Amino acid sequence: MIQIEHLHKSYPGADGSASREVLHNISLTIESGEVFGILGSSGAGKSTLVRCINLLEPLSSGRLLIDGRDVTHVRGRELAQLRTGIGMIFQNFSLFQQRTILQNVTFPLEIVPRSERLSRAEREERARYLLDLVGLAGFEKRYPSQLSGGQQQRVAIARALANKPSIMLCDEATSALDTTTTVQILELLHKINKELGVTLVLITHSLSVARNICDRVAMIDGGRIVELGETEELFENPQSDILRTLIANANHHAHGTGASAAAPSAAASTLTAEQAVK
Amino acid sequence: MSFLSFASAFLSEYGELLTQGVIDTMVMTAASTLLAYVLGLPAGVLLITSAKTGIRPNAAVHAVLSGIVNLVRSVPFIILLVALIPFTRLIVGTSLGVPGAVVPLVITAAPFVARVVEQSLAEVDGSLIEAAQSFGASSLQIIFKVLLTESLPSLIRGAALTFVTLFGFSAMAGTVGAGGLGDIAIRYGYQRYQYDVMTVAVILCIILVQVVQSVGDASAKAIDHHTK
Numbered sequence: 001m002i003q004i005e006h007l008h009k010s011y012p013g014a015d016g017s018a019s020r021e022v023l024h025n026i027s028l029t030i031e032s033g034e035v036f037g038i039l040g041s042s043g044a045g046k047s048t049l050v051r052c053i054n055l056l057e058p059l060s061s062g063r064l065l066i067d068g069r070d071v072t073h074v075r076g077r078e079l080a081q082l083r084t085g086i087g088m089i090f091q092n093f094s095l096f097q098q099r100t101i102l103q104n105v106t107f108p109l110e111i112v113p114r115s116e117r118l119s120r121a122e123r124e125e126r127a128r129y130l131l132d133l134v135g136l137a138g139f140e141k142r143y144p145s146q147l148s149g150g151q152q153q154r155v156a157i158a159r160a161l162a163n164k165p166s167i168m169l170c171d172e173a174t175s176a177l178d179t180t181t182t183v184q185i186l187e188l189l190h191k192i193n194k195e196l197g198v199t200l201v202l203i204t205h206s207l208s209v210a211r212n213i214c215d216r217v218a219m220i221d222g223g224r225i226v227e228l229g230e231t232e233e234l235f236e237n238p239q240s241d242i243l244r245t246l247i248a249n250a251n252h253h254a255h256g257t258g259a260s261a262a263a264p265s266a267a268a269s270t271l272t273a274e275q276a277v278k
Numbered sequence: 279m280s281f282l283s284f285a286s287a288f289l290s291e292y293g294e295l296l297t298q299g300v301i302d303t304m305v306m307t308a309a310s311t312l313l314a315y316v317l318g319l320p321a322g323v324l325l326i327t328s329a330k331t332g333i334r335p336n337a338a339v340h341a342v343l344s345g346i347v348n349l350v351r352s353v354p355f356i357i358l359l360v361a362l363i364p365f366t367r368l369i370v371g372t373s374l375g376v377p378g379a380v381v382p383l384v385i386t387a388a389p390f391v392a393r394v395v396e397q398s399l400a401e402v403d404g405s406l407i408e409a410a411q412s413f414g415a416s417s418l419q420i421i422f423k424v425l426l427t428e429s430l431p432s433l434i435r436g437a438a439l440t441f442v443t444l445f446g447f448s449a450m451a452g453t454v455g456a457g458g459l460g461d462i463a464i465r466y467g468y469q470r471y472q473y474d475v476m477t478v479a480v481i482l483c484i485i486l487v488q489v490v491q492s493v494g495d496a497s498a499k500a501i502d503h504h505t506k
Contacts (some may be wrong), residue, residue, distance in 0.1 A: 080414035088412040096428060098428050145505055166498045169412075
Protein backbone atom coordinates (compact mmCIF):
# COMPACT_ATOMS: atom_id res chain seq x y z
CA MET A 1 0.00 0.00 0.00
CA ILE A 2 1.24 3.46 -0.92
CA GLN A 3 0.04 6.38 1.19
CA ILE A 4 0.82 9.92 0.18
CA GLU A 5 -0.15 12.54 2.74
CA HIS A 6 -0.28 16.27 2.08
CA LEU A 7 2.53 16.11 -0.42
CA HIS A 8 3.91 19.40 -1.65
CA LYS A 9 6.69 19.65 -4.17
CA SER A 10 8.34 22.80 -5.35
CA TYR A 11 11.53 23.57 -7.18
CA PRO A 12 13.74 26.47 -6.17
CA GLY A 13 13.51 29.32 -8.63
CA ALA A 14 16.56 30.29 -10.64
CA ASP A 15 18.86 32.71 -8.81
CA GLY A 16 16.68 33.65 -5.90
CA SER A 17 13.39 34.10 -7.73
CA ALA A 18 10.29 32.63 -6.11
CA SER A 19 10.14 28.84 -6.00
CA ARG A 20 7.81 27.08 -8.38
CA GLU A 21 5.24 24.75 -6.86
CA VAL A 22 4.54 21.73 -9.06
CA LEU A 23 2.46 19.62 -6.67
CA HIS A 24 0.03 21.04 -4.16
CA ASN A 25 -1.33 19.15 -1.16
CA ILE A 26 -1.62 15.73 -2.75
CA SER A 27 -3.13 13.00 -0.59
CA LEU A 28 -3.66 9.57 -2.08
CA THR A 29 -3.86 5.98 -0.97
CA ILE A 30 -3.01 3.29 -3.51
CA GLU A 31 -4.07 -0.17 -2.39
CA SER A 32 -1.90 -3.24 -2.84
CA GLY A 33 -2.67 -5.11 -6.01
CA GLU A 34 -4.62 -2.38 -7.74
CA VAL A 35 -3.94 -0.65 -11.01
CA PHE A 36 -3.90 3.03 -10.24
CA GLY A 37 -3.85 5.62 -12.98
CA ILE A 38 -2.56 9.14 -12.69
CA LEU A 39 -4.08 11.08 -15.53
CA GLY A 40 -3.13 14.55 -16.64
CA SER A 41 -1.85 16.61 -19.51
CA SER A 42 1.84 17.35 -19.91
CA GLY A 43 3.18 19.67 -17.27
CA ALA A 44 0.41 18.77 -14.84
CA GLY A 45 2.91 17.31 -12.37
CA LYS A 46 2.12 13.62 -12.78
CA SER A 47 5.70 12.67 -13.66
CA THR A 48 6.94 14.43 -10.55
CA LEU A 49 4.28 12.73 -8.45
CA VAL A 50 5.27 9.25 -9.58
CA ARG A 51 8.95 10.08 -8.95
CA CYS A 52 8.05 11.00 -5.38
CA ILE A 53 6.89 7.42 -4.82
CA ASN A 54 10.41 6.01 -5.25
CA LEU A 55 11.96 9.26 -4.01
CA LEU A 56 13.73 10.04 -7.27
CA GLU A 57 12.23 13.39 -6.32
CA PRO A 58 12.45 14.18 -2.62
CA LEU A 59 9.25 15.60 -1.11
CA SER A 60 9.26 19.28 -0.21
CA SER A 61 6.77 18.53 2.53
CA GLY A 62 4.27 15.82 3.41
CA ARG A 63 4.70 12.12 4.09
CA LEU A 64 5.16 8.96 2.06
CA LEU A 65 4.28 5.61 3.58
CA ILE A 66 4.92 2.29 1.86
CA ASP A 67 3.12 -0.63 3.51
CA GLY A 68 2.52 1.53 6.56
CA ARG A 69 6.14 2.51 7.04
CA ASP A 70 7.14 6.15 6.83
CA VAL A 71 9.87 6.29 4.20
CA THR A 72 9.79 10.03 3.52
CA HIS A 73 13.34 10.57 4.70
CA VAL A 74 15.11 7.24 4.09
CA ARG A 75 18.57 7.53 2.59
CA GLY A 76 21.55 5.45 1.54
CA ARG A 77 21.21 1.70 1.91
CA GLU A 78 17.60 1.97 3.13
CA LEU A 79 16.63 4.05 0.10
CA ALA A 80 18.30 1.54 -2.23
CA GLN A 81 16.35 -1.21 -0.51
CA LEU A 82 13.09 0.70 -0.91
CA ARG A 83 13.77 1.20 -4.62
CA THR A 84 14.59 -2.47 -5.07
CA GLY A 85 10.98 -3.17 -4.10
CA ILE A 86 9.63 -0.67 -6.65
CA GLY A 87 10.18 -1.35 -10.34
CA MET A 88 9.91 1.41 -12.89
CA ILE A 89 9.43 1.68 -16.64
CA PHE A 90 9.78 4.77 -18.78
CA GLN A 91 8.34 6.44 -21.85
CA ASN A 92 11.53 5.99 -23.86
CA PHE A 93 12.32 2.58 -22.34
CA SER A 94 15.72 3.72 -20.96
CA LEU A 95 17.48 0.49 -21.83
CA PHE A 96 21.26 0.29 -21.56
CA GLN A 97 22.44 0.42 -25.16
CA GLN A 98 25.78 -1.29 -24.57
CA ARG A 99 24.26 -4.22 -22.68
CA THR A 100 22.58 -7.21 -24.22
CA ILE A 101 18.90 -7.81 -23.55
CA LEU A 102 19.84 -10.42 -20.94
CA GLN A 103 22.32 -8.03 -19.29
CA ASN A 104 19.68 -5.31 -19.21
CA VAL A 105 17.36 -7.58 -17.26
CA THR A 106 20.10 -8.72 -14.87
CA PHE A 107 21.13 -5.11 -14.13
CA PRO A 108 18.87 -4.62 -11.08
CA LEU A 109 20.05 -8.01 -9.77
CA GLU A 110 23.70 -6.98 -10.06
CA ILE A 111 23.36 -3.86 -7.95
CA VAL A 112 21.79 -5.30 -4.80
CA PRO A 113 24.16 -5.58 -1.81
CA ARG A 114 26.65 -8.43 -2.11
CA SER A 115 25.11 -10.36 0.78
CA GLU A 116 21.76 -10.58 -1.03
CA ARG A 117 23.10 -10.91 -4.54
CA LEU A 118 22.31 -14.01 -6.56
CA SER A 119 25.09 -15.87 -8.34
CA ARG A 120 25.67 -15.04 -11.97
CA ALA A 121 23.98 -18.25 -13.08
CA GLU A 122 20.96 -17.55 -10.87
CA ARG A 123 20.70 -14.00 -12.16
CA GLU A 124 20.71 -15.21 -15.73
CA GLU A 125 18.18 -17.88 -14.98
CA ARG A 126 15.85 -15.28 -13.44
CA ALA A 127 16.36 -12.99 -16.44
CA ARG A 128 15.55 -15.82 -18.86
CA TYR A 129 12.39 -16.60 -16.91
CA LEU A 130 11.34 -12.92 -17.07
CA LEU A 131 12.13 -12.60 -20.77
CA ASP A 132 9.99 -15.66 -21.35
CA LEU A 133 7.22 -14.07 -19.26
CA VAL A 134 7.19 -10.93 -21.42
CA GLY A 135 7.31 -12.96 -24.62
CA LEU A 136 10.92 -12.36 -25.59
CA ALA A 137 12.50 -15.78 -25.13
CA GLY A 138 15.40 -16.11 -27.57
CA PHE A 139 16.25 -12.39 -27.57
CA GLU A 140 18.88 -12.71 -24.81
CA LYS A 141 21.95 -11.98 -26.91
CA ARG A 142 20.54 -9.08 -28.91
CA TYR A 143 21.01 -5.41 -28.17
CA PRO A 144 18.27 -2.82 -27.56
CA SER A 145 18.92 -1.00 -30.84
CA GLN A 146 18.01 -4.19 -32.70
CA LEU A 147 14.53 -4.30 -31.16
CA SER A 148 11.27 -2.51 -31.96
CA GLY A 149 9.78 -0.04 -29.49
CA GLY A 150 7.25 -2.53 -28.19
CA GLN A 151 9.94 -5.18 -27.73
CA GLN A 152 12.16 -2.66 -25.93
CA GLN A 153 9.35 -1.82 -23.53
CA ARG A 154 8.89 -5.54 -22.85
CA VAL A 155 12.56 -5.76 -21.94
CA ALA A 156 12.11 -2.76 -19.66
CA ILE A 157 9.16 -4.50 -18.00
CA ALA A 158 11.22 -7.66 -17.48
CA ARG A 159 14.02 -5.53 -16.04
CA ALA A 160 11.63 -3.72 -13.70
CA LEU A 161 10.40 -7.09 -12.42
CA ALA A 162 13.87 -8.52 -11.80
CA ASN A 163 13.94 -7.95 -8.05
CA LYS A 164 10.33 -9.15 -7.57
CA PRO A 165 8.96 -5.71 -6.72
CA SER A 166 5.54 -5.33 -5.13
CA ILE A 167 5.01 -2.04 -6.94
CA MET A 168 5.72 -1.02 -10.50
CA LEU A 169 5.70 2.59 -11.65
CA CYS A 170 4.91 3.18 -15.30
CA ASP A 171 5.84 6.62 -16.60
CA GLU A 172 3.94 7.13 -19.87
CA ALA A 173 4.91 3.56 -20.71
CA THR A 174 2.93 3.45 -23.94
CA SER A 175 3.21 7.04 -25.15
CA ALA A 176 6.02 6.29 -27.59
CA LEU A 177 4.22 3.28 -29.05
CA ASP A 178 1.66 2.86 -31.80
CA THR A 179 -1.92 1.84 -31.06
CA THR A 180 -1.53 -1.89 -31.61
CA THR A 181 1.65 -2.08 -29.58
CA THR A 182 0.05 0.01 -26.84
CA VAL A 183 -2.72 -2.55 -26.54
CA GLN A 184 -0.18 -5.39 -26.34
CA ILE A 185 1.85 -3.66 -23.65
CA LEU A 186 -1.31 -2.91 -21.66
CA GLU A 187 -2.27 -6.59 -21.92
CA LEU A 188 1.14 -7.53 -20.57
CA LEU A 189 0.86 -5.06 -17.69
CA HIS A 190 -2.61 -6.38 -16.92
CA LYS A 191 -1.23 -9.92 -16.84
CA ILE A 192 1.60 -8.90 -14.51
CA ASN A 193 -0.88 -7.22 -12.19
CA LYS A 194 -3.21 -10.22 -12.13
CA GLU A 195 -0.68 -13.07 -12.10
CA LEU A 196 2.10 -11.59 -9.99
CA GLY A 197 -0.07 -9.29 -7.88
CA VAL A 198 2.16 -6.31 -8.61
CA THR A 199 0.60 -2.94 -7.77
CA LEU A 200 0.74 -0.77 -10.86
CA VAL A 201 0.93 3.00 -10.74
CA LEU A 202 0.50 4.22 -14.24
CA ILE A 203 0.89 7.77 -15.44
CA THR A 204 -0.72 8.62 -18.70
CA HIS A 205 -2.13 11.52 -20.65
CA SER A 206 -4.31 9.11 -22.60
CA LEU A 207 -7.91 8.66 -21.49
CA SER A 208 -8.18 5.34 -23.26
CA VAL A 209 -5.14 3.91 -21.49
CA ALA A 210 -6.55 5.01 -18.14
CA ARG A 211 -9.96 3.64 -19.00
CA ASN A 212 -8.70 0.34 -20.34
CA ILE A 213 -6.50 -0.81 -17.52
CA CYS A 214 -6.94 1.25 -14.34
CA ASP A 215 -9.09 0.24 -11.38
CA ARG A 216 -8.97 3.76 -10.03
CA VAL A 217 -7.80 7.03 -11.46
CA ALA A 218 -6.61 10.33 -10.08
CA MET A 219 -6.60 13.26 -12.42
CA ILE A 220 -3.98 15.93 -11.83
CA ASP A 221 -4.24 19.43 -13.17
CA GLY A 222 -1.96 22.31 -12.26
CA GLY A 223 -0.35 20.24 -9.52
CA ARG A 224 -3.63 19.43 -7.77
CA ILE A 225 -5.89 16.42 -7.73
CA VAL A 226 -9.08 17.39 -9.52
CA GLU A 227 -10.64 13.94 -9.83
CA LEU A 228 -10.24 10.75 -7.84
CA GLY A 229 -12.31 7.62 -8.00
CA GLU A 230 -13.22 4.29 -9.57
CA THR A 231 -12.45 4.48 -13.27
CA GLU A 232 -15.92 3.70 -14.59
CA GLU A 233 -17.63 6.04 -12.17
CA LEU A 234 -15.20 8.79 -12.96
CA PHE A 235 -15.70 8.53 -16.69
CA GLU A 236 -19.49 8.22 -16.31
CA ASN A 237 -19.74 11.22 -14.09
CA PRO A 238 -16.73 13.54 -14.33
CA GLN A 239 -16.66 16.31 -11.74
CA SER A 240 -14.06 18.61 -13.26
CA ASP A 241 -14.34 20.77 -16.35
CA ILE A 242 -11.04 19.50 -17.67
CA LEU A 243 -12.05 15.84 -17.62
CA ARG A 244 -15.48 16.64 -19.06
CA THR A 245 -13.79 18.50 -21.92
CA LEU A 246 -11.30 15.70 -22.53
CA ILE A 247 -14.04 13.06 -22.61
CA ALA A 248 -16.12 15.17 -24.95
CA ASN A 249 -13.14 15.63 -27.27
CA ALA A 250 -12.30 11.94 -27.20
CA ASN A 251 -15.86 10.98 -28.10
CA HIS A 252 -15.82 13.53 -30.85
CA HIS A 253 -12.68 11.94 -32.30
CA ALA A 254 -13.96 8.44 -31.74
CA HIS A 255 -16.89 9.12 -33.99
CA GLY A 256 -14.54 10.10 -36.73
CA THR A 257 -15.69 13.68 -37.02
CA GLY A 258 -12.76 15.38 -35.39
CA ALA A 259 -9.37 16.07 -36.89
CA SER A 260 -7.20 17.87 -34.41
CA ALA A 261 -3.95 17.44 -32.53
CA ALA A 262 -4.50 14.50 -30.19
CA ALA A 263 -4.82 11.97 -32.99
CA PRO A 264 -2.88 8.99 -31.52
CA SER A 265 -4.67 8.94 -28.18
CA ALA A 266 -7.94 9.59 -29.90
CA ALA A 267 -7.37 6.61 -32.15
CA ALA A 268 -6.50 4.48 -29.16
CA SER A 269 -9.69 5.58 -27.41
CA THR A 270 -11.76 3.74 -29.98
CA LEU A 271 -10.45 0.48 -28.57
CA THR A 272 -12.69 -1.07 -26.01
CA ALA A 273 -11.63 -2.22 -22.61
CA GLU A 274 -12.18 -5.83 -23.63
CA GLN A 275 -9.71 -5.56 -26.48
CA ALA A 276 -7.09 -4.10 -24.25
CA VAL A 277 -7.10 -6.65 -21.49
CA LYS A 278 -7.59 -9.89 -23.36
CA MET B 279 67.79 1.01 -59.84
CA SER B 280 69.27 4.26 -58.71
CA PHE B 281 66.37 4.75 -56.35
CA LEU B 282 66.89 1.32 -54.84
CA SER B 283 70.58 1.89 -54.33
CA PHE B 284 69.81 5.27 -52.79
CA ALA B 285 67.24 3.65 -50.51
CA SER B 286 69.58 0.91 -49.38
CA ALA B 287 72.35 3.41 -48.71
CA PHE B 288 69.90 5.63 -46.81
CA LEU B 289 68.66 2.72 -44.72
CA SER B 290 72.13 1.49 -43.85
CA GLU B 291 73.02 4.99 -42.73
CA TYR B 292 69.83 6.08 -40.95
CA GLY B 293 67.82 2.85 -40.52
CA GLU B 294 68.88 2.28 -36.96
CA LEU B 295 68.35 5.92 -36.04
CA LEU B 296 64.84 5.98 -37.48
CA THR B 297 63.89 2.65 -35.92
CA GLN B 298 64.97 3.95 -32.55
CA GLY B 299 63.00 7.12 -33.31
CA VAL B 300 59.82 5.13 -33.97
CA ILE B 301 60.31 3.13 -30.78
CA ASP B 302 61.02 6.23 -28.68
CA THR B 303 58.04 8.11 -30.05
CA MET B 304 55.65 5.20 -29.55
CA VAL B 305 56.90 4.44 -26.03
CA MET B 306 56.83 8.10 -25.05
CA THR B 307 53.34 8.69 -26.45
CA ALA B 308 51.85 5.42 -25.20
CA ALA B 309 53.29 5.79 -21.71
CA SER B 310 52.15 9.38 -21.35
CA THR B 311 48.68 8.61 -22.74
CA LEU B 312 48.31 5.77 -20.26
CA LEU B 313 49.54 7.81 -17.30
CA ALA B 314 47.46 10.82 -18.38
CA TYR B 315 44.39 8.56 -18.13
CA VAL B 316 45.37 7.43 -14.65
CA LEU B 317 45.01 11.08 -13.60
CA GLY B 318 42.54 12.37 -16.18
CA LEU B 319 39.90 9.61 -16.12
CA PRO B 320 39.02 10.01 -12.43
CA ALA B 321 39.19 13.78 -12.85
CA GLY B 322 36.78 13.63 -15.80
CA VAL B 323 34.40 11.40 -13.85
CA LEU B 324 34.54 13.81 -10.91
CA LEU B 325 33.86 16.78 -13.21
CA ILE B 326 30.67 15.10 -14.44
CA THR B 327 29.43 13.75 -11.12
CA SER B 328 30.11 16.96 -9.17
CA ALA B 329 28.45 19.19 -11.76
CA LYS B 330 25.16 20.91 -10.94
CA THR B 331 23.22 18.30 -12.91
CA GLY B 332 25.50 15.41 -11.87
CA ILE B 333 24.69 12.51 -9.56
CA ARG B 334 26.62 14.08 -6.67
CA PRO B 335 26.49 17.84 -7.20
CA ASN B 336 29.27 19.64 -5.35
CA ALA B 337 29.92 23.19 -6.45
CA ALA B 338 33.20 23.55 -4.51
CA VAL B 339 34.79 20.35 -5.86
CA HIS B 340 33.62 21.17 -9.36
CA ALA B 341 34.92 24.74 -9.28
CA VAL B 342 38.35 23.78 -7.89
CA LEU B 343 38.86 20.87 -10.26
CA SER B 344 37.61 22.81 -13.26
CA GLY B 345 39.88 25.70 -12.28
CA ILE B 346 42.97 23.49 -12.09
CA VAL B 347 42.12 21.88 -15.42
CA ASN B 348 41.72 25.26 -17.11
CA LEU B 349 44.86 26.62 -15.51
CA VAL B 350 47.12 23.79 -16.67
CA ARG B 351 45.51 23.73 -20.09
CA SER B 352 46.18 27.42 -20.62
CA VAL B 353 49.96 27.05 -20.23
CA PRO B 354 51.51 26.42 -23.65
CA PHE B 355 53.22 23.02 -23.72
CA ILE B 356 56.60 24.36 -24.75
CA ILE B 357 56.65 26.61 -21.67
CA LEU B 358 55.38 23.89 -19.38
CA LEU B 359 58.10 21.64 -20.72
CA VAL B 360 60.86 24.01 -19.63
CA ALA B 361 59.19 25.20 -16.45
CA LEU B 362 58.74 21.63 -15.27
CA ILE B 363 62.39 20.64 -15.63
CA PRO B 364 63.15 20.81 -11.86
CA PHE B 365 59.95 18.89 -11.11
CA THR B 366 60.77 16.32 -13.76
CA ARG B 367 64.24 15.80 -12.28
CA LEU B 368 62.65 15.29 -8.90
CA ILE B 369 60.21 12.67 -10.18
CA VAL B 370 62.25 10.59 -12.62
CA GLY B 371 65.80 11.74 -11.81
CA THR B 372 66.43 13.25 -15.22
CA SER B 373 64.89 15.83 -17.50
CA LEU B 374 66.33 14.17 -20.58
CA GLY B 375 65.34 11.36 -22.87
CA VAL B 376 62.04 9.52 -22.95
CA PRO B 377 61.52 9.53 -19.15
CA GLY B 378 62.24 13.26 -19.07
CA ALA B 379 59.57 13.90 -21.68
CA VAL B 380 56.89 11.70 -20.17
CA VAL B 381 56.45 13.86 -17.04
CA PRO B 382 55.57 17.13 -18.83
CA LEU B 383 53.53 15.20 -21.40
CA VAL B 384 51.44 13.62 -18.63
CA ILE B 385 51.00 16.93 -16.83
CA THR B 386 49.80 18.63 -19.98
CA ALA B 387 47.65 15.73 -21.13
CA ALA B 388 45.86 14.89 -17.87
CA PRO B 389 43.60 17.98 -17.90
CA PHE B 390 43.00 17.46 -21.60
CA VAL B 391 41.97 13.87 -20.87
CA ALA B 392 39.71 15.10 -18.04
CA ARG B 393 37.81 17.28 -20.54
CA VAL B 394 37.67 14.55 -23.18
CA VAL B 395 36.33 12.06 -20.62
CA GLU B 396 33.88 14.65 -19.28
CA GLN B 397 32.53 15.15 -22.78
CA SER B 398 32.16 11.41 -23.42
CA LEU B 399 30.31 10.88 -20.14
CA ALA B 400 28.08 13.88 -20.82
CA GLU B 401 26.78 12.06 -23.89
CA VAL B 402 25.23 9.34 -21.72
CA ASP B 403 21.46 9.75 -21.74
CA GLY B 404 20.33 11.15 -18.39
CA SER B 405 17.30 8.87 -18.41
CA LEU B 406 19.63 5.84 -18.13
CA ILE B 407 21.07 7.28 -14.93
CA GLU B 408 17.57 7.88 -13.64
CA ALA B 409 16.62 4.30 -14.53
CA ALA B 410 19.64 2.95 -12.65
CA GLN B 411 18.74 5.11 -9.66
CA SER B 412 15.19 3.83 -9.77
CA PHE B 413 16.57 0.30 -9.28
CA GLY B 414 18.56 1.46 -6.25
CA ALA B 415 22.00 1.81 -7.84
CA SER B 416 24.59 3.70 -5.78
CA SER B 417 26.68 6.52 -7.20
CA LEU B 418 29.67 4.22 -7.65
CA GLN B 419 27.53 1.63 -9.41
CA ILE B 420 26.18 4.33 -11.70
CA ILE B 421 29.72 5.45 -12.53
CA PHE B 422 31.02 1.97 -13.33
CA LYS B 423 27.91 0.22 -14.63
CA VAL B 424 26.24 3.07 -16.49
CA LEU B 425 28.44 6.09 -17.20
CA LEU B 426 31.68 4.32 -18.12
CA THR B 427 30.02 1.31 -19.73
CA GLU B 428 27.60 3.26 -21.88
CA SER B 429 30.24 5.74 -23.03
CA LEU B 430 32.97 3.16 -23.71
CA PRO B 431 32.99 3.60 -27.53
CA SER B 432 33.24 7.36 -27.08
CA LEU B 433 35.97 6.93 -24.44
CA ILE B 434 38.01 4.85 -26.87
CA ARG B 435 37.66 7.52 -29.55
CA GLY B 436 38.81 10.03 -26.95
CA ALA B 437 41.86 7.92 -26.14
CA ALA B 438 42.82 7.80 -29.82
CA LEU B 439 42.41 11.57 -29.97
CA THR B 440 44.61 11.98 -26.90
CA PHE B 441 47.25 9.66 -28.33
CA VAL B 442 47.43 11.58 -31.58
CA THR B 443 47.56 14.93 -29.77
CA LEU B 444 50.38 13.71 -27.53
CA PHE B 445 52.12 12.31 -30.58
CA GLY B 446 52.38 15.88 -31.83
CA PHE B 447 53.45 17.21 -28.43
CA SER B 448 56.14 14.53 -28.17
CA ALA B 449 57.87 16.16 -31.14
CA MET B 450 58.17 19.35 -29.12
CA ALA B 451 59.64 17.35 -26.28
CA GLY B 452 62.46 16.63 -28.71
CA THR B 453 63.75 20.12 -27.95
CA VAL B 454 64.69 18.99 -24.44
CA GLY B 455 66.42 15.95 -25.83
CA ALA B 456 63.58 13.52 -25.53
CA GLY B 457 64.43 11.64 -28.68
CA GLY B 458 61.81 10.25 -31.04
CA LEU B 459 60.82 11.06 -34.60
CA GLY B 460 60.07 14.71 -33.92
CA ASP B 461 63.52 15.16 -32.45
CA ILE B 462 65.11 13.51 -35.48
CA ALA B 463 63.12 15.65 -37.90
CA ILE B 464 64.16 18.83 -36.12
CA ARG B 465 67.82 17.92 -35.62
CA TYR B 466 68.47 16.58 -39.11
CA GLY B 467 66.04 18.67 -41.12
CA TYR B 468 65.99 22.02 -39.38
CA GLN B 469 69.47 22.16 -37.95
CA ARG B 470 71.50 20.21 -40.56
CA TYR B 471 69.43 20.72 -43.71
CA GLN B 472 69.21 16.95 -44.27
CA TYR B 473 65.76 17.09 -45.79
CA ASP B 474 65.76 13.42 -46.80
CA VAL B 475 65.97 12.32 -43.14
CA MET B 476 63.35 14.85 -42.13
CA THR B 477 61.00 13.77 -44.90
CA VAL B 478 61.25 10.10 -43.96
CA ALA B 479 60.72 10.96 -40.27
CA VAL B 480 57.60 12.95 -41.15
CA ILE B 481 56.28 10.14 -43.37
CA LEU B 482 56.78 7.70 -40.49
CA CYS B 483 54.84 10.08 -38.24
CA ILE B 484 51.98 10.19 -40.73
CA ILE B 485 51.87 6.39 -40.97
CA LEU B 486 51.91 5.92 -37.20
CA VAL B 487 49.12 8.44 -36.65
CA GLN B 488 47.01 6.83 -39.37
CA VAL B 489 47.50 3.39 -37.84
CA VAL B 490 46.65 4.50 -34.29
CA GLN B 491 43.59 6.49 -35.42
CA SER B 492 42.32 3.58 -37.54
CA VAL B 493 42.78 1.09 -34.72
CA GLY B 494 40.97 3.48 -32.36
CA ASP B 495 38.07 4.03 -34.76
CA ALA B 496 37.77 0.33 -35.58
CA SER B 497 37.73 -0.80 -31.96
CA ALA B 498 35.23 1.89 -30.97
CA LYS B 499 32.98 0.80 -33.81
CA ALA B 500 33.39 -2.87 -32.99
CA ILE B 501 32.20 -2.52 -29.41
CA ASP B 502 29.45 0.06 -30.04
CA HIS B 503 26.03 -1.58 -30.01
CA HIS B 504 24.08 1.64 -30.11
CA THR B 505 23.47 1.72 -33.85
CA LYS B 506 23.62 -1.63 -35.52
